[in-house]
Amino acid sequence: MPEFVLHNAPQSTCSQRVRFVLNAKGIPFEEVKLDLFAGDQLKPEYLRINPNGVVPALLHDGEPVIDSAVIIEYLDEIRPEPEPFRPKRPIELARMRSLMRFIDEAPTPAIRVPSYNLAFLPHFQAMTEEAFVALANSKPLRKEFLLAMGRTGFPEKEMQAAMDRLARGLARMDEVIGASGGPWLMGAQLTLADISMMPVIVRMDDIHLGGMWDDRPAIALWLEAIRAHPAFRPTYYFGALLTEKYPHLAGEKLQRAG
Helix, strand or coil, X not given: CCCEEEEECCCCHHHHHHHHHHHHHCCCXXXXXXXXXXXXHHXXXXXXXXXXXXXXXXXXXXXXXXCHHHHXXXXXXXXXXXXXXCCCCHXXXXXXXXXXXXXXXXXXXXXXXXXXXXXXXXXXXXXXXXXXXXXXXXXXXXXXXXXXXXXXXXXXHHHHHXXXXXXXXXXXXXXXXXXXXXXXCCECCXXXXXXXXXXXXXXXXXCCCHHHHCCCHHXXXXXXXXXXXXXXXXXXXXXXXXXXXXXXXXXXXXXXXX
């Protein structure tokens, strides 16, 4: 067995965080791609690795490490070179973790709402109500989320609340970059906070929400910088963006660009 085995899904925002760190560290790993719509994450063999039934999960010498925020900090702990992603000063490390907590509490769950309504909803609409409820009930961490969405999508009130949380996330991001001097959230050093925020911003841009930072040039520069990082391209291989998997989104993006 390889030293590192990553169970993940290409379009999963949390999986993208972990792939970025593995690629940035130059850590060879075996990638096991799970089909989330087929329920691979709920199969007994995967639940033995991650009882939460979500991706990603990392096996290190056969030992599971779960939760993307935990995984990326674990990787930086055991492989600080060639590029450490955590500040050395304890106070700066605490600030980074506070940012990561905010990202996981506000923009990360918020981006799931438009993602599901725009990209994933047709899959659920094709299911019977009985099958949909059974699927929702089988998910240890996402049951309430799916039941709130239903087979008709999140209502306008839920969408507006999610967009408001995303807007607050952008405001906080812009404020933090301004205070640190940038180009990254905490200044000159790329940290795990940036990597945590990366999939949210990339997803927003992919599903046509990039206009939300038109008046925040620091975020546009931040996105340009992280896309230029050597780990970005192997992390976002073809099929990792929603527009690459769902033709109706890609067509809409091309239409708007034209």
